[in-house]
Amino acid sequence: MSEAAAEKRWTVLELLNWTKGYFAEKGIESPRLDAEVLLAHALGIERLRLYLDFEKPVAAAERTAFRELVKRRAEERIPVAYLVGEKEFWSLTLSVSPDVLVPRPDTEVLVEAMLSRFGDIEAELRGFDLGTGSGAIALALASERPKARIVATDRSEAALEVARGNADRHGLADRVRFVAGDAFEPVAGERFDFIVSNPPYVSPADEAKLAPELAHEPRAALFADADGTALLRTIAAEAASFLEPGGWLGVELAPEQAGFMTDALDEGGFESVEAHRDLGGRVRALTARLAPEEE
Ligand SMILES: C[S@@+](CC[C@H](N)C(=O)[O-])C[C@H]1O[C@@H](n2cnc3c(N)ncnc32)[C@H](O)[C@@H]1O
Structure with a gap:
């Protein structure tokens, strides 16, 4: 924003419109939404409250805070969720930091x-x-x-700190236990009714094609060896021995990984592998079941 523009008296709506245009020019994918989330954060109000306050002037101190957020979003391409420290997922508001992947609607x-x-x-x-x-x-x-008990693991201790804070925030800490470790190692000898995972599944070879925002997210949350399939393959091969008979497995993956993973799950002892699609019709998750015990 130029000095002259910064001196002007700005209403909420004027700031939103200006910022939307600026973000669009910079190639940001959801310019209006990002402008709204950042302005609401700078003003310390709920996003929808902006709609009631369109004609209100924004004080200089709040404009300064907003300008800093806009700059970091547009120039450094920091994801909005890291700038405001939270992200909505399912019906929960989750705290996020650059130690964790920003939860995605795809994962819903x-x-x-x-x-x-x-x-x-x-x-x-x-x-x-x-x-x-x-x-x-x-x-x-x-x-x-309300009666489920879940063990949640990660190789990253820093991520688990964020996750524990979220469990406390939502009163779920007594039923979700967080343990550090690699793949199935933290649950050796245990059996579950379900296993679920959104593992890293991007090929390191695709790094240059990714949106600049992803450079701010943890590498270990995004990339996996073997063209992005390494942890998916481990899960397909090992999950059956950690499930009760009739237990369910669910994994997120990239649409183009659905074919190989369906075969890997068949080989891993699962039956009835099913694909689940997003609103655009792309496969984003597979579920599979172990055979129930014979009567
Ligand atoms: C794609 S992120 C998913 C995060 C979260 N479940 C979600 O859906 O938003 C993958 C997570 O797996 C963790 N991770 C990567 N490799 C792992 C491994 N071998 N064992 C345990 N966790 C791993 C990363 O640290 C990261 O937090």
Whole structure:
């Protein structure tokens, strides 16, 4: 924003319109929404409150705070969620920091798919969330199934600190236990009714093609060896030995990974592999079941 523009008297609506145009010019994907979230944060109000305050002038101190956020968003391409420290996921507001992946709407496809598999809402399920990050999936599932108990793991201790804070924030800390460690190692010898994971699944070879925002997210949350399939393959090969008979597995993946992963799950001992799609019709999750015990 130029000095002359900064001196002007600005209303909420004028600031939003100006910032939307600026963000669009800079190639930001959701310019109006980002402008709204950042302005609401700078003003310390709910985003929807802006709509009632369109004609209100914005004080100089708040404009300065907003200008700093706008600059960091546009020039450094820092994701909005890191700038405001939170992100909505499922029905939960989750704290986020650059130690965790920003939870994505794509991952709600996996949450919905798992819930549709569980049946009885009062079931005393035992679950395992591998690579929990902010705790998004474990906390969403625990919030929907009041008797579920979930072990949520991550290789990153820093991520687990964020996840523990989110469990406390939503009163779920007594049912979601966070443990550090690699893949299945923290749950050696245990059996679960379900296992769920949104593992890193991007190929390092694709790094240059990614949106600049992703450079701010933890590398270990995004990239996996073997063209992005390394942890998916481990999950397909090992999950069956950590599930009860009739137990469910659910994984998020890239649409083009659905074919190989369906085969890997067949080989891993699963039956009835099903694909779950986003609103655009792209496969974003697979669920699979272990055969129930014979009567
Ligand atoms: C794609 S992020 C998913 C985070 C969160 N579950 C979500 O959906 O928003 C993957 C997470 O897995 C963790 N991770 C990567 N490799 C792992 C491994 N081998 N064992 C355990 N966690 C791992 C990363 O640190 C990261 O937090």
